[in-house]
Amino acid sequence: MSAIDTQNAKKLRDAMQVYITLDAIDDDIALNLNSYQYSPKIYDYTSIQQEYPMRLIADLSRGGFPLDDTHELYDSTVAASAANGKIGIRGNVGNRVGLRITSSINITSLTVIVENASTVTYNGEEYDATSGSVTIPTGETTSAILYFAPSSSSRRIQIALITSGFTLNFTNEDLISVNLSLRADLKPIDPAFPESEIEVRAYYADDISQMMSTVRDDKPILYQAGYEGDLSPVRKFYLSEPATWNDRVITFKGTDAVSKMNKETFPFFIGEVNTGVIPTSNVRGVFRRLYSAMADQVAMAGVELVNYEEPPAETIDSYETGGNICSIVKRQSQRDFFANFINLLHFNFLSGEFSIGSFWPTYVDAGIPTLYWTKPSVKWTISESECGDISEHSDRKYASITFPTAAVRTIGRSTIKMNGGGTAFKYSGAALEYGDYSTFQIWYAGTPSIFRTETDDFLDLPIDPQWGGAHPYLGSWIYGRALYDRGVESNKELSNIRYAPFFNWVGWSDIRDNWPSDTDETTLSLETYGRGFNVNEGTTKYTRNVIGVDVSASKTGWNGLMKVRAARYYIELAPKKALENLLYRSNETGSFTWKGDPRMQPRDFFTFNRLDGTQEVCTIESISLRHEGGGTVATITYRKGMI
């Protein structure tokens, strides 16, 4: 049992250790270095701001080096890198090192990582360097001269890092309080993708108000808590407001990397299904591409995933030559993208359905950016007897999800124009709409040369399919000429499992005569209709009516290429599952106070042992964790069920 678990099992826990680092290093400010009065023995000034490890070299100082292959001959031509390490700045044994540091823009402080130095002197002021890390408040300047004094006559000063800015570290001895608000949003309708926050208050004796006033937003705040040998994963937040120092108390706040998700997604394909067979592996492939798109969006936001679950392997079954179906995600905010996809696409597939077990794509940050594919297991157990008063709520119980008429729900047009290959066409419509989210589905077969988009929503859609060529976004072959088929719009109950293309089809035979030639700039517009969810309040009955387009009877074959079968599998985004997911989501929520655990994350599942002996599996929606005065307490909100 881990130390945290052991402590959690006690009625009175020991004080939890909390560690906070404010990393206000400005590693994007370039520093120029030159020796000054006391030259080093060897140096590489160009990499002095890089956080590479110091290279172990064949240094004969202090009794030499072990012949165990850990040290290498010094070669000034080997470039610094994470793998090669760096030379840094290494003085002559027992001698001082003097450096002039200049910058094209003002710096206000310097942080130095140095070994074997007793002090660093700047502007006549000595700073203790024995800990290995020194922060020197320089005041606003573009030039600074530092003198490093060796800690012993037999040692060689080794300067590993010089950067603009500083880091501050706090432990229980300094901390007054640390508040974390770790959030998800488990509402079934219009969920948000909320930020998580941290607020730190700590004692700091020196007046660093001037230095703090220069700290830029977005600087990392690192949080870790637990007990010796068993600390929680490091949570990383980003300074969101100016840090303040007042009366020996420093206060700073940060948000998690969700705050960086302020871009729009580019429109992109998430799936391609060969309509001939739609083999299971292709469906898996669709999910894989969606999952990959989620990872891409995280990367686009500049967020580095701490935990990433590799998706299941994609195996290729047989493909038939023929049309393909693609879903396109339109341009939208990154937060909407995650909120909607995560809300819709948590599927626990039954045996035989796509052979992928669960598809539970989830991005959780709360300081630990994590993307996982598989439905997680229940991680925690909380007993009601250990909680404070439990506040329980029931939000509206929706009994049905209905689709209004197509005309009402037509969503923004997309236009995809295909030139070359003898045809050009425009297409617009939505395949699946949920709130502001939609996907589009296109059928096409033939020999296109260029696809082009012409509306803002789909501007820059990255497609340029070539006949028979592999495409980086689609991963497989694309075929050209457009082919549409018309189904019959009708209501279908979920149990019939005939839900899928939520748009109208237009028969090729209806349009082929008017199909423009390759020299004709006229384009043909085909409108299709997206469907939104309306949720009716109620408690007793699920009507679960949806409007879908039955394509099971759609035409087979055109030009010998197109075959449409098995419409029930035409569920790239599994709208049936999505609807079920929403319909069956519990409307019961609650909150309680508990002792708190720094390892818990929003969206974690826990078993709730109730006083009446029953057990409920619930999903954590938010955690408010507070460390203060050696104590730790949490307020947890949850929604029943696994979401």
Add this chain to the structure above:
Amino acid sequence: MAATWRTPVTDRTDGTAMMTYADMNRITENVAFLQEAIYGSASISKTSWTANDIIERSFWESMLDMIRALANNVHITVLTMTNDMLWSNINNVETLILNVFNTLSDLGITDFTVNSTSIVVNDVAELSDDDLLSAATISKWNDILGS
């Protein structure tokens, strides 16, 4: 100034062995000694090391080339020597230096030089009438004279 021969260290057994400036003094001075013995003068650039020194790759590689040349000149097997700062590799370096030295001793040559066309034996240890040259020694002589 004539270099001084120092007995090489060839018995390191593991990575706890250290490389010190004293080791580098011994190795480089021995190379200088053998170069003086064979070529008449030493070409190794550095034979005096202190704790302030750092061994550079270019120097090391140059030194290994010199040792290989010495071994070739006396027609003995050149042991594998690399840039690895590993005890066994340093053992090989010093073993090869020792082998060159021993070969010279076996031949009884205390002073000779090699130029582009011939070996000039400047001095040979005095042999008594009872001394027998081993087959190996005769072979080496033949190799040298034949070259």
